[in-house]
Amino acid sequence: MMFGLDKWIPGLTPEHAWIVQVFLVVLVTALISFVARFALQKLGKKVSLTKNRLDDIAFTALSRPLGWIIWLQGLAIASDLILAQSGSAIFTYADSVRDIGVLVCITWFVLGIIRGTEEAYIETAAQMDKTTAQALGKLLRLVVFITAALVILQTLGYSISGVLAMGGVGGIAVGFAAKDLLANFFGGMVVYLDRPFAVGDWIRSPDREIEGTVETIGWRVTVIRNFQSQPMYVPNSVFTTVIVENPSRMQNRRINETIGLRYSDLTNMDRVVSEVKAMLQQHEAIDADKTMMVNFNKFGASSLDFFIYCFTRTTRWVEFHQVKQDVMLQIAEIIKANHAEIAFPTSTIHLADPVVIDNS
Numbered sequence: 001m002m003f004g005l006d007k008w009i010p011g012l013t014p015e016h017a018w019i020v021q022v023f024l025v026v027l028v029t030a031l032i033s034f035v036a037r038f039a040l041q042k043l044g045k046k047v048s049l050t051k052n053r054l055d056d057i058a059f060t061a062l063s064r065p066l067g068w069i070i071w072l073q074g075l076a077i078a079s080d081l082i083l084a085q086s087g088s089a090i091f092t093y094a095d096s097v098r099d100i101g102v103l104v105c106i107t108w109f110v111l112g113i114i115r116g117t118e119e120a121y122i123e124t125a126a127q128m129d130k131t132t133a134q135a136l137g138k139l140l141r142l143v144v145f146i147t148a149a150l151v152i153l154q155t156l157g158y159s160i161s162g163v164l165a166m167g168g169v170g171g172i173a174v175g176f177a178a179k180d181l182l183a184n185f186f187g188g189m190v191v192y193l194d195r196p197f198a199v200g201d202w203i204r205s206p207d208r209e210i211e212g213t214v215e216t217i218g219w220r221v222t223v224i225r226n227f228q229s230q231p232m233y234v235p236n237s238v239f240t241t242v243i244v245e246n247p248s249r250m251q252n253r254r255i256n257e258t259i260g261l262r263y264s265d266l267t268n269m270d271r272v273v274s275e276v277k278a279m280l281q282q283h284e285a286i287d288a289d290k291t292m293m294v295n296f297n298k299f300g301a302s303s304l305d306f307f308i309y310c311f312t313r314t315t316r317w318v319e320f321h322q323v324k325q326d327v328m329l330q331i332a333e334i335i336k337a338n339h340a341e342i343a344f345p346t347s348t349i350h351l352a353d354p355v356v357i358d359n360s
Helices: 014-048 053-086 089-124 128-154 160-177 177-194 238-239 263-282 317-337
Strands: 202-205 208-218 223-224 231-233 253-260 293-299 304-312
Touching: 014 053, 053 089, 089 128, 177 208, 177 231, 177 238, 208 304, 223 238, 231 238, 238 304, 253 263, 253 317, 263 293, 263 304, 263 317, 304 317
Parallel strands: none
Antiparallel strands: 202 208, 208 223, 223 231, 253 304, 293 304
16 A cells, blocks of 8 residues: 555655655654654643642653653554564564553553652641651552553453452462561551651550650551660551550640648648749740649648649640749749748657656
8 A cells, every 4th residue: 555655756666665654654753742742841831830739740740651652652553564564473563562551651650640749748748647648659559550560461461360369369378477467567557547646756655665756657667766765666566456645746744743831831821822823824834724723732641732733835845844843943932932831741749648757
């Protein structure tokens, strides 16, 4: 088939017409690829001006795979022309190569969308959200790879049902052999999804001797640095069965102290309690919007006890103790200013009848 090329090219014989056809297909493919690349450059400038980040992600993910798809389609057409003329067996695989190449390009595009979305989310997310985004990104990429591999196998003529059946039997065997590994994997998924803690958080468990700062959250273990600066490698399955406290997410820290005055200072107790409460209400480091109590509540064995119950604005351990120290020193000054004293354990011996000493 010469498609009328002999009218345009004098002296062209049917034996050589297919060469011109192949050349024209490659030329048209190159021209379409050039036009597409030029159009994408123009479109990219407009897309970059928008505030929506999703169109930037989609454009970046599409730009390179689109050029490969154009060339794959063009070369497949050229290969069909060569096959019709030469009958060479190698060109019979052109359509399969094209189909596989297009699937690879589609996979490339989807992976680009996932990667771009993950990076965009991580830029603005909190630490735990970053960890979750990375985990979900890895999981989605794994799903895309497996799906692409199965579709490619189907394109090559292999039975997917056989592969899936073999994978199911193998999965059962692997599940029994690696149940602890799978338990840790799903434990890691629970941590990623429920987000009880993040990297950098200080956590502790009253059920186990686990306390320290989270360094990494892996698929199998979580690394926690305890306060002796020793790393603890905790299997993720542990976090599905124990209670985890996260002091890093406290909004306030509590001061709860009991102070005793002498029994002889009973008449001064009311003024001391009132002034201590006023001091706490005016203290800039104490959160006055939280529960605050200062009350005389106990006749002790050797003291009259009143307690203070309040919350600091800071949650940082070092700053909390500085605030607590300042509060306690101011309470001592208030007690002193009211001519009272802090009691200490004493014992008084009461004799009902006077003792008479016989000197005879």
